[in-house]
Amino acid sequence: MAATIKDIARLAGVSPATVSRVLANKTAFYGPATAQKVQAAALKLGYRKNTAAAELVTQRSNVIAVVVNSVKTNFSSQIITGIQDTAAAHGLNVIIVYAGIVDPEAQRKALLTVIERPVMGILLLSINLTPENLALLQGAQTPYCFLSIAFDDGDLPSIASDDWQVGYEATQTLLKAGHRKIGLAAVDSDSHTGRFRLAGYESALRDAGVTPQADWVQPGVYSYAAGREAMAAYGATSGLTGVVAGSDMAAIGVLNQSRDLGLRVPNDLSIVSIDGTEMCELVQPQLTSVSQNFYDMGAAGVRQLLEPDKQSQQVTPIRVVDRQTVRVL
Amino acid sequence: MAATIKDIARLAGVSPATVSRVLANKTAFYGPATAQKVQAAALKLGYRKNTAAAELVTQRSNVIAVVVNSVKTNFSSQIITGIQDTAAAHGLNVIIVYAGIVDPEAQRKALLTVIERPVMGILLLSINLTPENLALLQGAQTPYCFLSIAFDDGDLPSIASDDWQVGYEATQTLLKAGHRKIGLAAVDSDSHTGRFRLAGYESALRDAGVTPQADWVQPGVYSYAAGREAMAAYGATSGLTGVVAGSDMAAIGVLNQSRDLGLRVPNDLSIVSIDGTEMCELVQPQLTSVSQNFYDMGAAGVRQLLEPDKQSQQVTPIRVVDRQTVRVL
DNA sequence: TAAAATTAAGCAAACGTTTGTTTAATTGGT
DNA sequence: ACCAATTAAACAAACGTTTGCTTAATTTTA
Incomplete structure (x- = not known):
């Protein structure tokens, strides 16, 4: 149904080869008059190139x-x-x-x-x-x-x-603000990413003279739900004053769950998010984040x-x- | 470089046609022994079908x-x-x-x-x-x-x-709650969508005996920024008690701008959003919405x-x- | 003015498939 | 044991392009 290069060739009275060349804007091999005819014919027939066919022969x-x-x-x-x-x-x-x-x-x-x-x-x-x-x-x-x-x-x-650095700097942001008891929420424990963020988090803690506690980390899959679950696991009386969340979505999860627990952010709990998407500025309060350069x-x-x-x-x-x-x- | 049907044919000692048929799981035209050989050869060569070539001949x-x-x-x-x-x-x-x-x-x-x-x-x-x-x-x-x-x-x-209905029901939701002065924010005035939502909004108002006011509608492109701008244009003393926002993002814009204006939602201002994506449940307070079935x-x-x-x-x-x-x- | 060089256009092969048709081989029926 | 019927596999054309090569026509050069 669709017009092909051959249809154009027939209509313009030239060979398919020539049509191909003028349509591809090759520099030589045809004269201006032929070019005109071909262009006109192509337009008239509403020609659309079949890229699949072209890729087949050019192999690219x-x-x-x-x-x-x-x-x-x-x-x-x-x-x-x-x-x-x-x-x-x-x-x-x-x-x-x-x-x-x-x-x-x-x-x-x-x-x-x-x-x-x-x-x-x-x-x-x-x-x-x-x-x-x-x-x-x-x-x-x-x-x-x-x-x-x-x-x-x-x-x-x-x-x-650098996931290690991500974990390190997120944690350090809280440490610099004077926090000592810092959680890590909704970071998975299986992947390279999760393991390195955890390692960075622990290193930052140790470098500041804080000994990491097992119940400070609540693993999860970086989702909103995971954030909520992590925060729910901490509860209102964990003693944590800061949490690093695995993603913006997760951070919003801990933010909302904190509210449900009666905790005010940042008065009762500080949060550092990881990612730094536009989401950070949509929620209230706006999320402090380790922003990646996506x-x-x-x-x-x-x-x-x-x-x-x-x-x-x-x-x-x-x-x-x-x-x-x-x-x- | 990549193996083709011909390579398989050569390796298996059959014709390309046969290879094509066994690989496509055609029911007839070949025996079980050949099928085995072909499958084995395909596996060995790491064969990947070239869909573009196939589509070229089948025309679908x-x-x-x-x-x-x-x-x-x-x-x-x-x-x-x-x-x-x-x-x-x-x-x-x-x-x-x-x-x-x-x-x-x-x-x-x-x-x-x-x-x-x-x-x-x-x-x-x-x-x-x-x-x-x-x-x-x-x-x-x-x-x-x-x-x-x-x-x-x-x-x-x-x-x-149905955009008219969307506008109508959003507005009606506020009317039913007793609101009379209702804004329409961040809906564009050029497209079919925008015009019909506006018409629905005005009809709902009129059906409730309220005369629409020109400065109640602040057009915009459905974005977060448009929501903020619309709300900024209303200001803190517009007398509006409810606003219909053109999208969830826009609604978040009016929500955040309201806060900046010192207005509390929903105490001072009610909002109905249009779309009903997951965003509605992420922000605080959660957005009441006319939800579409995307x-x-x-x-x-x-x-x-x-x-x-x-x-x-x-x-x-x-x-x-x-x-x-x-x-x- | 003849040969060389340039320009313009066509021929035909190729890309990797699918599939209708043909041929060869095997099976079944009587 | 012969012919028909069935099964198995190969042949070859086609899909819509691109492009190296060839041929024809025109222009340039000496």
Whole structure:
């Protein structure tokens, strides 16, 4: 139904080869008059290029695929904006596919949709692949890079914040304000990210002469619910004066749960959040946070795909931004 | 570099045709022994199908493209989940591309990435196309459907809430609670959506015997900033006791601005939000909202693509969910 | 003015699949 | 034991492009 290059060729009275060349703006191989005719014919027929066919023969593609793990968190929007802008600057297109957060089968399907078609590179946002799916990804000849997640295996290309430092600086922010009894909420205990944040947290405590207590840390999956649960576990009488939350969502969870427990933030409890998305400024009081540079992660991700020679594990800087949830004692 | 069907054929000692058939699980045309050999060879070579090539010959695709306008609002996540689930149930894949919210050129590029490759259908989330870009979309032979947006032109297929009803019910919620002086904040005055919400708002007022006042409506683009600006424009002494906000984000804007103005919600000012995303329950006090059924919009969208015979303008139901921002007078 | 150089356009192969048609081999029925 | 019917596999065309090579026509150069 749709017009092809051959239809144009017929209408303009030239060969498909010539049509291809003028439509691709090749510099030579045809005269101005032919160009006119071809352009006119293409317009008249409402021609749309079949990119799949073109990619098939050229064996290259200009699309970057982004795999994201969940629709929930919205820090991904900043990364995607970074990807989008940088990709556009290089004449690349971006498509996004959702993989389930845990379901390996959904993960596999998302990966396949991406691998089984010609893409220039794959960016994985905060995705933890099962070993089988990782093998699948590596089996494809496509360059890839993990974003906002790091691994113990140093060979996997990734761009993320230094999680140890994140944990350290979040904790230190509270220590500097005079807090001694500090909780760590809704950080998972399984992943690289969680373990390093925990280590950073404990180091900061020790460097300040505070001995970490086991019941100060309430692990969780970084979600709003996890934040609430962690805070509920602490209860109103834990003696904690500050909490580091694993994400903005988690921080809002501890914030709201604190309120339910009759605790006022920051008067009775100080909170430092991790991420620093726009959410921090939407809630009351505004969340003091260790802010990650998500936009740059995205930008660095596409650059990494373009020049795979670079070092594989990159780190983007963080900074703490002081808002309203830390009270200095 | 990547293994093709021919490589498998060579390794297994059969023809490419046979390989294609066993890999596609065709029922006949080959024996169990050959099937074994082919499977083994495919596995050994780490074969990945080239979907683009397959789509080229079959002239059909099983991917749905979703065009979203901005990374900001997160109501889209619910629609996308609806799309995703329904698509998966039909064996379809989903890819997402971002179009700029206003920039026609970005819009055009996003549209082209989608049109110029074989997709089964296109879903446009809350996208307002320029006339040229609309023509572009219609020129493609691909079925499409707009989601969460409606048009004056009744021929454009769309699935959305009844915006008049949204405006009406939001306003009525406040009227029922005894409010008489009610504002409408951060609803735009240009689009179909904005005009109909405004009309619904005014009808509700009139039906209750209240004469709408011009300075009760402060138009805006549904954003957090627009909410803040609208509330700032009202000021602390407007006499308004209730405000209908154009979106959850806008509602949070009026909420926070109210606080800055020294107004307590809902004691001094009641708020009804429009959308009903998870944001409503994250802020304090939790936002009473006219909630849209975004998940169903997404689901209905993919069904619409599959059966284009259906009526083109569909409406999904809304419901008001009472939370904590409406005070009964 | 003839040969060389340049320009303009067409030919045809290739990319990796799918699938209708053909051919070869095996089985079954009588 | 012969022919029909069935099964198994290969052949080859097609999908819509791109691009190296060839050919034809025109212009330049000496």
